[in-house]
Amino acid sequence: MFSGIIEKSGTLVKKVQEKNALSLTIRTSVWDKPLKRGESICMNGVCLTVVRIPNKNEFVVQVVPETIAQTTVGDLKIRDKINLERSLMWGERIGGHFVLGHVDGVGRVVTRTRGKSYVLTIEVPPPVIQHFVPKGSVAVDGISLTIQKLFPNSITIAIIPHTAKVTTLGKRKKGDRVNLEADVIAKHLARWVQNTKNS
Secondary structure, three states, X not given: OEOOOOOEEEEEXXXXXXXXXXXXXXXXXXXXXXXXXXXXXXXXXXXXXXXXXXXXXXXXXXXXXXXXXXXXXXXXOOOOEEXXXXXXXXXXXXXXXXXXXOOOEEXXXXXXXXXXXXXXXXXXXXXXXXXXXXXXXXXXXXXXXXXXXXXXXEEEEEEOHHHHHHOHHHHOOOOOEEEEEEOHHHHHHHHXXXXXXXX
16 A cells, blocks of 8 residues: 655666567666565555566566556556655555555646646546546546646646646646556445445
């Protein structure tokens, strides 16, 4: 489980198609506590497993075809920047909201404007938008954000300059694809309501 508060930026340095998975090597600065093989890491909102650690500045994850089909991981190119967050530890503050790293769908940036903050309008797939509410939480490429406005097929989010600087969202432009994860509590409530109606 994650909080949607990005810890580091990484860079994709190697991308290899293996027999049953895509292998990605990510380079980043040294972690305060070293990564361990087998631990979960959230990359652009996608929960993946560290399978190898070639050196203190690099780690390797593997991505199965289903994840490639349902997220933007397959779009990554060498030298692309990636949002990184390690899983939560008991006793830590949760500054964002509960993020599982299980992407619900891929959205597309429709507009981007800049004033006191960056404002993005993101087109959202119909199965995903039903879980959103105005002022509710959403994870966009793994970043915990608040929905400013909700439309029938899109949302608007505001990004403060700090978030734009330390994550990939500051460089997102019209047409870019982003990973979306609805708030897990909203999804459970929607499921409960649906089951109640059907019973």
